[in-house]
Amino acid sequence: MAIDPEVVPKKEEEVEDIDNEEEEDDAPAAPGANGEAAKKKKKKKPKSKKKKPTQSDPPRVGITKFFPNGVYPEGEIQEYKDDNAWRTTSEEKRYDERMVCENEQNTYQNIRRAAEVHRLVRRHARKTIRPGMTMTEIAENIEDGTRALVEENGFESGVGFPTGLSVNECAAHYSPNPGDTKVLQQGDVLKVDFGVHVKGRIVDSAFTLNFEPTYNKLLEAVKAATDTGIREAGIDVRLGELGAAIQETMESYEVEVNGKVYPVKPIENLSGHSINPYQIHGGKSVMLVANDDDTKMEEGEYFAIETFGSTGRGRVVDFGEVSHYAKMGDAPHVPLRLTTAKSLLKTINAHFGTLPFCRRYLTRAGEDKYLLALNHLVSQGVVQSYPPLCDEVGSMTAQYEHTILLRPTVKEVVSRGDDY
Structure with a gap:
């Protein structure tokens, strides 16, 4: 986890200068019009320390x-x-690694x-x-x-x-x-x-x-x-x-x-x-x-x-009710005869693209009564369904x-x- 840098202590000379300034500020000022000595004292505002974020339980803090x-932390190397x-010590491959980090x-x-x-x-x-x-x-x-x-x-x-x-x-x-x-x-x-x-x-x-x-x-x-x-x-x-x-x-x-x-x-x-x-x-x-x-x-x-x-x-x-779906990366451009299928495809493109999704996610995206349209997209080869995979x-x-x-x-x- 990243930590805030520690406060670097000031050099001795800087500390002495600050002390001298404070002493001068505390000294009596020249008499005013009324003949009374006025004192000025600068009050320093305490530096506010940045609070380190803490994770909630359950975890919900970005x-x-x-x-x-x-x-971010590396995984296991x-x-x-x-x-x-030989790749670990190769100068050529170390250079390649640096190039990857710079270019991507x-x-x-x-x-x-x-x-x-x-x-x-x-x-x-x-x-x-x-x-x-x-x-x-x-x-x-x-x-x-x-x-x-x-x-x-x-x-x-x-x-x-x-x-x-x-x-x-x-x-x-x-x-x-x-x-x-x-x-x-x-x-x-x-x-x-x-x-x-x-x-x-x-x-x-x-x-x-x-x-x-x-x-x-x-x-x-x-x-x-x-x-x-x-x-x-x-x-x-x-x-x-x-x-x-x-x-x-x-x-x-x-x-x-x-x-x-x-x-x-x-x-x-x-x-x-x-x-x-x-x-x-x-x-x-x-x-x-x-x-x-x-x-x-x-x-x-x-x-x-x-x-x-x-x-x-x-x-x-394959066995059981399907929950997993994904739009095909090379989905064909086919005429969709169902208006609801066209509308559902727009939702899929807008929210998921080629990332897999499930029926709960469609409901969350505001879709309702979409099963007929979804099955039509599957039958046309636009969306792939992934049924549960079961052994005996x-x-x-x-x-x-x-x-x-x-x-x-x-x-x-x-x-x-x-x-x-």
């Missing part, structure tokens, strides 16, 4: 107030491995600002989420905190995507819709996945909560697999080989439930991904199993390294995720915190 110079280790001076700071907001919001979420709360209450607490701390301002800063609160066999893409009354239970395994963006630079990070110890090993396995993915990631690393490392770590764990042992399986059809400005899925995928993808990670890219583990079949299918009923899934930045000299885990 993050820029704590970092007035616009410089990891040196590149093996063939990339706000890129790193925008990402770090979003990451600092994520850390503060999730710290409060981890402290307060408890069985008995509704999913809507949990989501709105997270989103209200995000909007306040990032100082939501149109496309300048705001929520990166809808808060995912997938439970048990549901691994991803569940967020409560308007009117949802689902309540978190004691035995649930809850994935909390939310994003923050500053000028389109999205920080994507997720964690899993459980409230009794049965599935502790599942959470441990997935967290370890994510850490492996982060450790092995780097410039020129092939995505298929990275998937193999994640798989090996995940499959070294097992979970015992009521005397029966379940292997932890990576969910083979879910993945991490690169991130582009205002686009959560940037085109490259980090699968969780070994594969033949020879695509390489490149300098300057940033990725969400996320892994999912399951006690079930290790494969998800009775299984449990877990998720951990961090955003990493592949800088020229080092790898920065921008969303790393004290919690995970």
Whole structure:
């Protein structure tokens, strides 16, 4: 956290001068017209010290107030491995790093600002989420905190995507819709996945909560697999080989439930991904199993390294009511026959652009009775829907995720915190 500079003590000469001036001011003045001596004394106004801002509970004070110079904390720094280790000391790459900072001076700071907001919001979420709360209450607490701390301002800063609160066999893409009354239970395994963006630079990070110890090993396995993915990631690393490392770590764990042992399986059809400005899925995928993808990670890219583990079949299918949507980046220009669809598209363009949104966000933007129009936009290929992704009923899934930045000299885990 930025701190105000300390007051620099005055030099001795300056102190003496001030003392002399005060003595002269206290001396009797020349007699006035009435013959009486008048005394003048200058009263010094006490210097008002700037009050340092303090964060509220729940956190609602904008993050820029704590970092007035616009410089935010770095994430965890990891040196590149093996063939990339030379980058840390290379003069050429240090020069490249300086050039990035000068030419795109706000890129790193925008990402770090979003990451600092994520850390503060999730710290409060981890402290307060408890069985008995509704999913809507949990989501709105997270989103209200995000909007306040990032100082939501149109496309300048705001929520990166809808808060995912997938439970048990549901691994991803569940967020409560308007009117949802689902309540978190004691035995649930809850994935909390939310994003923050500053000028389109999205920080994507997720964690899993459980409230009794049965599935502790599942959470441990997935967290370890994510850490492996982060450790092995780097410039020129092939995505298929990275998937193999994640798989090996995940499959070294097992979970015992009521005397029966379940292997932890990576969910083979879910993945991490690169991130582009205002686009959560940037085109490259980090699968969780070994594969033949020879695509390489490149300098300057940033990725969400996320892994999912399951006690079930290790494969998800679409299941349940859709909450997540996003306008396609390459949406076709098609004639929309519904006037309501045209109006809804204007709202989507004005409030979200290509950032993902959910039905609650449309309601918040003032839309009402929009489902027919929304489905029409989906059917025309203008908007993509993302249904909940679930493994088999009775299984449990877990998720951990961090955003990493592949800088020229080092790898920065921008969303790393004290919690995970």
